[in-house]
Amino acid sequence: MAAKARTSRRTGAAAGVLLAPFFVLFTAVTVVPIGYALWLSLFTEKQSGLGFGGAESVFSGLDNYTAALGDRAFRDGFWILLGYCAVYIPLMVGGALALALLLDSGLARARRFFQLALFLPHAVPGIIAALIWVYLYTPGLSPVVRAMDSGGIGFSFFSSGGSLPSVVNIALWEWLGYNMVIFYAALQAIDRSVLEAATVDGAGAWRTAFSIKIPLVRASLGMVALFTVIGSLQLFTEPLILNQGSGSAVTSTWTPTMYAYTAAFARNDYGLAAAAAVLLALAAALLSFAVTRLTTRKGARA
């Protein structure tokens, strides 16, 4: 009895020692900042007179939350995200899957090369990618815009209508190859005997792709969809570069993360920024929950 208790106490201690670094770091870089953000979001800076007497931090309850939700710019950010997801996710998932199926099919030559070439853009940091694309979008500088103009396609990437396609294009360029690799790995993992059986039964390449391969990689489809949705909620770097460096119609509050950033660093309203960030985190949590539920249920049925 005593020996058993001692062993379990010892395992407990070992677990404690091994887990401690994680919990210390987790507390320091995740729990504390989130707690601080929640705390900040309950205060607002109030001034008196003409406002030149300095500011005083006052407890304001949920005022920052109502201010954020009442601000059209903040709500518009979510609509923009919705539009972004509606355009981006089908293109991304469809495109990555199509490329992966192509690579996996008998048609492909030089597989390793294409795998690497398609993945390469992902190795470029997002901020650099955005800067490159801003250059390629800028009329007067960009060879692409010049070529389009002389081909009779006058498209302004910086106009209001052009903002969404411009950002979607940058994101696709960065992420298509990455997700393609995930799908390709899943396709490679399919038991070859299943595919052989399908061929023996007379299924062509198309039929195999749609009836065998895609259903079998459904789990990775769900995973990519989940990551892409959450990634979309954090859309920040690319539109920020478009906003600051190009004079495009992308505003400084284009997405909710940009709204929080601008509130803190252009308007010096840290309370509002914290409230906006908390609201966004809540939205992200809800959405992740919904997507996970949806995809696992689908997976169970398959």
Added chain:
Amino acid sequence: MSRSWTRSNAAASALSAVTALALLTACGGGDGDSSDAGKGTADKPVSLTFWAWQKGSKDVVDAFNASHKNIRVKFEEIPSGNAGGYAKISNAVKAGNAPDLVAVEYPMLPEFVSQGALQDIGPYLTDDVRRKFLPQAVDLTTLGGKSWAVPFDAAPQTYFYRKDFFEKNRIEVPKTWAEFRTAAQKAKEADPKARIATFMPDDPTTFEAMAWQAGAQWFKAEGDTWKLNTSDAATDKVADYWQGLIDDKLVQTAVSFSPEWTAALKDGSTVGYLGASWGAGVLKSTLPDQSGKWGIAPVPTWDGKPASGMLGGSTWAVTKGSDKAAAAVEFATWMSTTEDGVRARIAPGTSSAFPADVSLRPAAKKAFDAGFYGGQDIYGLFDAAGASINPRWSWGPTTGTTNTTLKDQFGKVPGGSVTVKGAVEAAHDATVAELKKRGLKVEG
């Protein structure tokens, strides 16, 4: 996989801005050697940290350190205010590790004062010093009856143009805004690609300078109430005028000082620039190949009588936490009001600053090599333009919000989804909302 941002915790990433702030706060300590409120002596000099982006700042600091024993200045160059410098300053002040002296342009000064980021330097600024400056500059740095910054330059709006292009095509240098439009049309007829100015969607201050010149008064303090008026006849006139230029494609559209803007100047498709006194140094260092081809004219006016608004212009302000205000003001005053200070900045050739200290203008003129402008007496021109700065204008405590909104909306103007007037209205509404949120009284 592990490098992907999709894997990171959504909430944590969304809060990254706030996290950064939390860490800053955690790391921010005191300023090291405190209790050094005095001016320092040769044996025990005071060390100051100074943040600025104005051209020639490093040269000034070197000259100061070489000639002074009681104060050591450590200069750190930061990005220009709108390009992130202001955010850097406010974060540093919040985190408690701000430098002692910072550069702030006139429009942003009230915003910083209202945040409580600066300290009143009235006790260190004698009346003798104050009297040296252009009165408009003193007014813009005096808020709520206190002095918040040492003015450095005045920045009357001026018009830069390609003399050779204007002469070759017999276009007269415009004196009024009506003539400016005609000149724009003529330039376009002479060369379908040529534009005599650029609409800079990222730069609300050019538009504000024009509203200022036309007699608008967006912010007015009455008692303890802010009266906001952006729908007056003067602002409307300027908004309609620019809308017309943009609609008729008489101006280029490009971000200020961007590669696109520079490329258009270099290939000669942009043959003019609505800038300010400090722009003379910018053009000179951006376009060394076009030396001798440029001229400067007073900014066109509505009625032909001289009038100007101010486009930017810098001041030196002491941050709230600094306990070396006396030394900081001594250094700032040296930069702004001594011949040595002004010469050290201008002589290297990148700065064409127009000192707010009226008596230093001959020294500035002597230091600036105006060969780029064919030897034109540009300081004489700045002098007249500086005197014509409309004294009625003042900036409000929410310039950050006003200008960010204006910038956002101006970005949509070239595409046509928002008008210039609509942009001003949006900025007005955002400003009123911001003033109210801060608990201030506002009408308008």
